[in-house]
Amino acid sequence: MSRLRIRNLCVDFSTPDGTVSAVRDVSLDLEDGEILAIVGESGSGKSQTAFAAMGLLPANARCSGSVCFDGKEILGLDDDALSGIRAREIAMIFQNPMTSLNPYRRISDQMTEVLEVHQGLSKKAARTQCIAMLESVNISDARMRFEQFPHECSGGMRQRVMIAMSLLCRPRILIADEPTTALDVTIQAQVIDLLKMIRERYGMAIILITHDLGLVAGCSDRVAVMYAGRVMESGPTEELFLSPRHPYTDALLKSLIRMDEDTSRLYSISGSHPDTTDAGSGGCPFNPRCPVSTIACSASLPAVRTVGSRSWACIR
Amino acid sequence: MVAYILRRLLVGIPTLLALVVFSYLIIVAAPGSPFLGERSLPPEVLANMEARYGLDQPILRQVMNYVWGIITEFDFGPSFSYKDRTVTEIIAQGFPITLTYGFLAFLISVAVGVTLGVIAAVRQNSWYDYLAVGISIGAQVLPNFVMAPILVLVFTLWLGWLPGGGWQGGQLPYLIMPVIALSTSFMASIARITRSSMLEVLGTDFILTARAKGIGFRRLIFRHALKPAMLPVVSYLGPTFVGMITGSVVIDMYFSTGGIGQFFVNAAINRDYPLVMGITILTGFLTIAFNLVVDVIYAWIDPRIRY
Structure with missing residues (x-):
């Protein structure tokens, strides 16, 4: 039994312009100690999938399907019920470290409260653990940083604080929602190394949400490629990069800038990401932009085919 | 600092x-x-x-x-219209009265306004939210010169529970109606400012982080959201506080409380220059002082502000 099991997850938002189907029929599994990368363009539903699993969707969202942690259904639980899961079992870090920490409170207060709430520790007892955790994510002068306000730290430092804070209760799963997007390249590499290190040290599973395929190649074990709210293809990272089965994955990989090839013109996928307000015409969502589409592609939604550890949703 | x-x-x-x-x-x-x-x-x-x-x-x-x-x-001169009394004497007599009911009205409008605003924001689009917003709009369209006659009509003339005016050293029955009449519209404004600023704070990234930490609802509101949500309220409260404790002409006239609001209007009508000047200086001084207080509170709330 996988640690986290998502089945047929759908997330819809009711907006003044109609219903937006952000996530459609997504199924994923996550094992202990595994890094699963969810990649996709903006609006492909990768973040909303994670937000749904954590119960962090805004009030106008409706979700259906199933999200099981250790075999227990957690989708649709209220905040009180989820407080036993959040931070304790599944922790989350976010895209923008500059705004993710509360600017009005000291780092010490924000960190110790996690242990105070979840483990009933006193502030004093929590303090030692928090400083140790800051040190373990390679924050120098941890004692000094601990007493500071977020605005006194750099972006990379704040993301480290976020990571340290998320690890305090030793959760089984860490969801990292584009953790490096807002950071510059050298800091990105450090944060990714840090994620790999904590996976080794704590045996945690990590869901890495990103649009950076380079990042995925460097650290994930498995990849799920999302498009228009659906998983188009998933499989072990290396196999998927070497022999993509879905034309969308193929096109994405072709769009990468390769350092070892002399390219004069960059490849791009024609067209743009579909509007998720319409429920879909019934065909493959990638059909209008697909270089190899046939008449059959617009007829019905391609069924997911699974061969060994790989699966993809294409009729070819 | x-x-x-x-x-x-x-x-x-x-x-x-x-x-x-x-x-x-x-x-x-x-x-x-x-x-x-x-x-x-x-x-x-x-x-x-x-x-x-x-x-x-x-x-x-x-x-x-x-x-x-x-x-x-420290001589603010003699009053022209109240013979044999100095401006200082008149203010010393009237200001404690205005201060008493003004300060009470301030406390009540802040306590009720902030509570209404926070609950309305937290339960956005629920019946409670609509009720709270409805009450604030209702209270805002009933300014004190409308509230005062209504209160007197109901509590003095119909029910006979409260005296229709006078001060009597600020005994409770004489305090109730001036305080309510003065506080309602301010309370409504505070509730609306609190609600909108709380909604803004609840939509920020750091609130999402706090929710993801599973720290529970009360902690989320009181430890994370309330303080930043108070910033716009505090800047509104500075001048409002001064306005309330220097008295309302309407309240003083209507309830014959003897506060300085009444003296101010009479002085202006009678061209009692020294008395007008005295009360103007008092209000000006308080305004300067409480703008400073607001700035100090700002720095206390937001650690990024350093002077």
Whole structure:
């Protein structure tokens, strides 16, 4: 039994312009100690999938399907019920470290409260653990940083604080929602190394949400490629990069800038990401932009085919 | 911080001085004179009286004499319309009254307004939210000059529970209606500012982080959201507080409380220059002081603000 099991997850938002189907029929599994990368363009539903699993969707969202942690259904639980899961079992870090920490409170207060709430520790007892955790994510002068306000730290430092804070209760799963997007390249590499290190040290599973395929190649074990709210293809990272089965994955990989090839013109996928307000015409969502589409592609939604550890949703 | 406060207080002195000079010039420039009554006085008597109060001097000399009197002797001059009483005496008598009901009204409007606003924001689009917003709009369209007669009509004339006016040293029955009448519209404004600023804070990234930490609802609101949500409220409260404790003309007139709001209007009508000036200076001083207090509270709430 996988640690986290998502089945047929759908997330819809009711907006003044109609219903937006952000996530459609997504199924994923996550094992202990595994890094699963969810990649996709903006609006492909990768973040909303994670937000749904954590119960962090805004009030106008409706979700259906199933999200099981250790075999227990957690989708649709209220905040009180989820407080036993959040931070304790599944922790989350976010895209923008500059705004993710509360600017009005000291780092010490924000960190110790996690242990105070979840483990009933006193502030004093929590303090030692928090400083140790800051040190373990390679924050120098941890004692000094601990007493500071977020605005006194750099972006990379704040993301480290976020990571340290998320690890305090030793959760089984860490969801990292584009953790490096807002950071510059050298800091990105450090944060990714840090994620790999904590996976080794704590045996945690990590869901890495990103649009950076380079990042995925460097650290994930498995990849799920999302498009228009659906998983188009998933499989072990290396196999998927070497022999993509879905034309969308193929096109994405072709769009990468390769350092070892002399390219004069960059490849791009024609067209743009579909509007998720319409429920879909019934065909493959990638059909209008697909270089190899046939008449059959617009007829019905391609069924997911699974061969060994790989699966993809294409009729070819 | 201490240096900043001292600097601000020093800057307050020329500000007050400018206020004194301009107010004096304006009130003197207004048509009419303190001694023009229904009975016209013989010119000799009028000249005598003007000489007695220094009004025969050039206007800049009058201003200088006035300011000099304040600086050297803290003397705000005699009242023209209340014979044998000085401005200081009148303010010393009236200001405690206004301060009492104004401060109580302030406390109530803050407590009720903030509570209503927070709950409305937290339960956005629920029946509670609509009720709270409805109450605030209702209270806002009932300003004190409408509230006061309604209260008197209901509680004095119909029910006979409360006295319709007077002060009696600020006993509770005499306090209730002035406090309610003064506080409702402020309470409504505070509730609406709190609601919108709370909604904004609840949509921020750091609130999402706090929710992802599973720290529970109360902690989320009280430890994470409330303080930043109070920033716009605090900046509204500075001038509002001064407005409330320096009294409302309507409240003083309607309930005959004897506060300085009433004196202020009478003084303006009677061209009682010293009394108008005295109350103007008091209000100006309090405004400067509480703007400073607001800035200090800002720095306390938001650690990124350093002076």
